[in-house]
Amino acid sequence: MSVPVRIAAPTALVFALVLVLSACSATRTKGEGGADKRPATAGHPVAGKADAASGVVLHAERTTPTDIDLRWRGGGSGASGHVLEFATDESGPYTVLQYLPPRVTSYRHPDLIPNTTFFYRLRAFRGPVSKAVSVTLPKGELTAEAENSSHDWLPARKDPKRTVPGRPLRSTGAGAPTGFKATVKHANGILFTWTDRASDEAGFLLEARTRTGSAYEPVVVLDPDVNSTGLITLPAEKEASYRVRAFTYGERSNVVRLTTGESTGP
Amino acid sequence: MLTRFRALTVTGAVCASTFMALPNAVAEVEPGGWTSVSPTFTVQERGCGQVDGLTFQLTCSTASGDQRAERRYATYTGGTRQFEGYFRISSLSGTRISLKQTFNESAAGPYFMLAVERGGRLYAVHGGDTLSNAGTVGATVRVNTVHQVGSSHRTYINGSLQHTYASPGGSFYDKFGAYRTNSGNGPATVVWSNVRFWRK
Numbered sequence: 001m002s003v004p005v006r007i008a009a010p011t012a013l014v015f016a017l018v019l020v021l022s023a024c025s026a027t028r029t030k031g032e033g034g035a036d037k038r039p040a041t042a043g044h045p046v047a048g049k050a051d052a053a054s055g056v057v058l059h060a061e062r063t064t065p066t067d068i069d070l071r072w073r074g075g076g077s078g079a080s081g082h083v084l085e086f087a088t089d090e091s092g093p094y095t096v097l098q099y100l101p102p103r104v105t106s107y108r109h110p111d112l113i114p115n116t117t118f119f120y121r122l123r124a125f126r127g128p129v130s131k132a133v134s135v136t137l138p139k140g141e142l143t144a145e146a147e148n149s150s151h152d153w154l155p156a157r158k159d160p161k162r163t164v165p166g167r168p169l170r171s172t173g174a175g176a177p178t179g180f181k182a183t184v185k186h187a188n189g190i191l192f193t194w195t196d197r198a199s200d201e202a203g204f205l206l207e208a209r210t211r212t213g214s215a216y217e218p219v220v221v222l223d224p225d226v227n228s229t230g231l232i233t234l235p236a237e238k239e240a241s242y243r244v245r246a247f248t249y250g251e252r253s254n255v256v257r258l259t260t261g262e263s264t265g266p
Numbered sequence: 267m268l269t270r271f272r273a274l275t276v277t278g279a280v281c282a283s284t285f286m287a288l289p290n291a292v293a294e295v296e297p298g299g300w301t302s303v304s305p306t307f308t309v310q311e312r313g314c315g316q317v318d319g320l321t322f323q324l325t326c327s328t329a330s331g332d333q334r335a336e337r338r339y340a341t342y343t344g345g346t347r348q349f350e351g352y353f354r355i356s357s358l359s360g361t362r363i364s365l366k367q368t369f370n371e372s373a374a375g376p377y378f379m380l381a382v383e384r385g386g387r388l389y390a391v392h393g394g395d396t397l398s399n400a401g402t403v404g405a406t407v408r409v410n411t412v413h414q415v416g417s418s419h420r421t422y423i424n425g426s427l428q429h430t431y432a433s434p435g436g437s438f439y440d441k442f443g444a445y446r447t448n449s450g451n452g453p454a455t456v457v458w459s460n461v462r463f464w465r466k
Contacts, residue, residue: 086425088295093352093460095408095424111427113295113410118425150327151384155357232385
């Protein structure tokens with residue numbers, strides 16, 4: 001049996017609430033963090049931060065020459081989670097690192113490209129969820145027959161039969177997906193279907209809580225109007241609860257930037 | 267058996283807003299001494315492979331023969347080369363599809379192949395190492411490779427070093443798109459964007 005690994009909430013790191021920025025050499029501009037260009041050492045980490053116009057304040061700290069730890073606070077009430085993005089050019093393109101549940105407030109970006117400036121930003125998302133569905137998959141590994149079977153159920157789809165005139169998403173639950181259903185396709189495959197009842201969603205999030213998990217985690221992000229998707233599960237998901245969320249994006253944090261140092265690897 | 271994981275899957279245009287026109291700035295990684303280059307390429311369509319711009323499709327589930335939709339770039343010999351690109355697997359009903367190759371022309375064979383299997387695991391075909399806990403079906407994933415011919419080949423996924431490989435000398439070329447590996451099959455649709463090359 002293989003060992004399942006998944007990006008998940010990294011263990012929250014203990015940071016000082018106030019970062020000492022007097023060492024920062026870069027000029028701070030509105031919405032953008034400064035960065036100390038001096039090499040970081042284990043005993044002398046380098047931090048970048050900025051004052052955010054929104055409620056989400058993002059901080060970054062270079063804990064080794066090529067590891068950056070990010071943490072954030074705020075974001076207002078009712079946020080369903082945050083999207084963390086990075087770029088190596090101030091103007092982008094930005095790449096999503098992860099969609100994170102609201103209880104997660106830190107992230108480690110490890111083993112980074114040396115001598116390179118990284119830009120990070122965070123965006124809140126929010127929206128109502130469907131009722132949850134519990135799924136228990138057949139025991140054992142995928143059979144050769146199942147492995148070689150057609151997986152045409154896997155791609156996300158937009159079925160007009162499960163789309164109704166939508167309502168704007170509200171924290172009260174308006175616009176939440178309904179009729180959420182899971183169909184087991186094989187020992188590690190599930191097809192999810194639901195009815196799209198939102199008019200202004202940025203997309204849908206399929207969220208899962210494993211049998212031993214304490215909370216739902218986003219596992220799939222889908223386009224607006226999508227109302228079915230397949231999922232290839234992990235071993236830890238033999239028994240899990242799933243739900244789908246229609247979401248919109250909220251406020252964006254400040255942008256922070258930090259420059260990595262020389263690689264210490266081989 | 268290999269480690270299995272799944273990062274968050276992101277489909278379609280949810281993240282499209284994060285993409286914008288690239289400036290002419292030098293944003294290469296491992297900065298210092300790079301010169302931007304634009305190598306020529308040819309388009310390769312074999313079997314059920316179809317190429318439309320930067321969209322690469324394998325339209326069949328055939329698990330044999332040459333099923334290929336790729337760009338093959340000009341051969342380079344010596345020096346250090348950098349590749350940067352962003353890919354999004356917009357659909358994958360098949361499995362074990364190569365996305366990006368560094369091909370050893372001197373040895374007449376693939377030298378490094380970044381591939382994806384059903385469910386979203388990104389791995390190196392030679393050796394089978396899992397490369398990423400960040401990229402999966404539907405997600406936009408950034409890839410940088412730095413190839414010092416005769417020394418090493420480094421692969422960064424979403425900014426993090428995920429694979430280092432000793433490199434022989436000789437002649438090589440870059441390929442990307444969608445290609446059925448020996449144990450794989452389509453269908454698959456892969457969309458690449460913001461592809462750039464440097465040398466030094």
